[in-house]
Amino acid sequence: MISIKSLQKVFQSSSGNVQAVDDVSLDIEKGEIFGVIGYSGAGKSTFIRLLNRLEDPTSGEIVIDDNDISKLRGKGLRKARQEIGMIYQHFNLLWSRTVKENIGFPLEIANVPKQEREQRVNELVDLVGLSGRENAYPSQLSGGQKQRVGIARALANKPKVLLCDEATSALDPETTDSILDLLTDINKKLGLTIILITHEMHVIRKISNRVAVMEEGRVVEQGDVLDVFRNPQQKVTKRFVEQVMGDRDQDDSLQEILTHYDSGHILKLHFVGEKTNQAVISEVAKQYDISINILQGKITQTQKGAYGTLVVHLTGEESVIQEAIQYISATSVKVEVNPDAS
Incomplete structure (x- = not known):
């Protein structure tokens, strides 16, 4: 489904070059929930932004369904991005729009006809558990409800891949668990491939099938979550396991x-x-x-x-x-x- 080879991102600054992502290679299977964990500065957020080309890679390949998106430009890139949904730590909602209007915004941009758009929005409102709140504004919602809007919006164009950038970091533990349960349910119902970026091992432990551990821009360890828990190899991985155990x-x-x-x-x-x-x-x-x-x-x-x-x-x-x-x-x-x- 997703093949990442020798991916690199170097930021240039007046004080010198910064290697944010350093020779990362990963294979992610269709329909799995794949976790990427690392502490602040590990390069994980830059990595996920490379996957939907919010950042351009310095070198390397990102192949999704046999389509090398690292080489796409213009219309081809815009079309590829419609198949990659993304949810954010701080929701990124339009505060002057209702729940329904926020969810339907990507469909407006894609020029989806109004009747079809409304049907899709209603389906998503039900899917994420916001029935009865569809006419509310973001200021009237809890943190968990805002993230549910963000998830529904990310699913509007029926993407093949859902990227989650610290999607639960701004939430309390109980709300975090409810959002993780929702992502698991969506993964099962839609067969969606989910890539989850986080610094919390609890999140990885709860819903991920496999995990890659990042440090200083590199993947230093990867494998089935259960194997990583049982036998962590790197010092940074052991620290993450200690968070849960x-x-x-x-x-x-x-x-x-x-x-x-x-x-x-x-x-x-x-x-x-x-x-x-x-x-x-x-x-x-x-x-x-x-x-x-x-x-x-x-x-x-x-x-x-x-x-x-x-x-x-x-x-x-x-x-x-x-x-x-x-x-x-x-x-x-x-x-x-x-x-x-x-």
């Missing part, structure tokens, strides 16, 4: 907990997917003559399944403990024995 706080408290245990073994267990629902600890307690004390645990859900960690303390005969550890390891649960929490 609370690993740093857990490690601090675990370090304190460990000072109270000078015998037995501490195990840190990593559960992935269906294994989070397995009663591994209960089975171990039944089969082996050891004592098990649960010290700490956390489970989080992703689109591809659950990921969780559990810290337990085992006491008993050393040989029996080792048998129990082997049993747990054989279930494909990743086991760290006497983990270093420092």
Whole structure:
């Protein structure tokens, strides 16, 4: 669906060149929700603006449905942009227009006949859950409702791709979840490819199928969200996973907990997917003559399944403990024995 090869963007200034996007290559499948995460200055917002040519690439290719939009100009570019919707952090609504008029604005520009335009707008009002608010003005709407208008407007021309640039950053957590649920629903109903730019791992965790991590203009890590949660490779990725899993706080408290245990073994267990629902600890307690004390645990859900960690303390005969550890390891649960929490 989308193939990005060796994409680069260099901004020129009086103080020298700034490499905002540096040799980024990605393949994004049709109908998936693909997340791009990075801290401020990572280049992610410039990257997404390159995808709909709000910024011109310095070099590289952006191919969408076999159409290299990086080479388009004039009428061809305008037509390609109609197939790429975009929603923004601060909504970018026309304050003098109603909900319906905001949603219908792209259709006006495209010279869609009035009757067809009104039918499409009514469909979108219903799709984004704004029935009864279609004649309200932006100043009369909540933040979440404004973003729903922005989403409906982005869908007006029936795009193949929806770009979301920090679409939930201005919203409270509850409203963020409702907007993410809406995007997931739209993705399923319309088969729309969604590219989501954010600095919040919670957003990636909740709805993305795959994720690319950006730092200093480059993609430093990418993969299935569940795999990235389970085994982050880069320092920046580990920081993002900590946002959701609370690993740093857990490690601090675990370090304190460990000072109270000078015998037995501490195990840190990593559960992935269906294994989070397995009663591994209960089975171990039944089969082996050891004592098990649960010290700490956390489970989080992703689109591809659950990921969780559990810290337990085992006491008993050393040989029996080792048998129990082997049993747990054989279930494909990743086991760290006497983990270093420092």
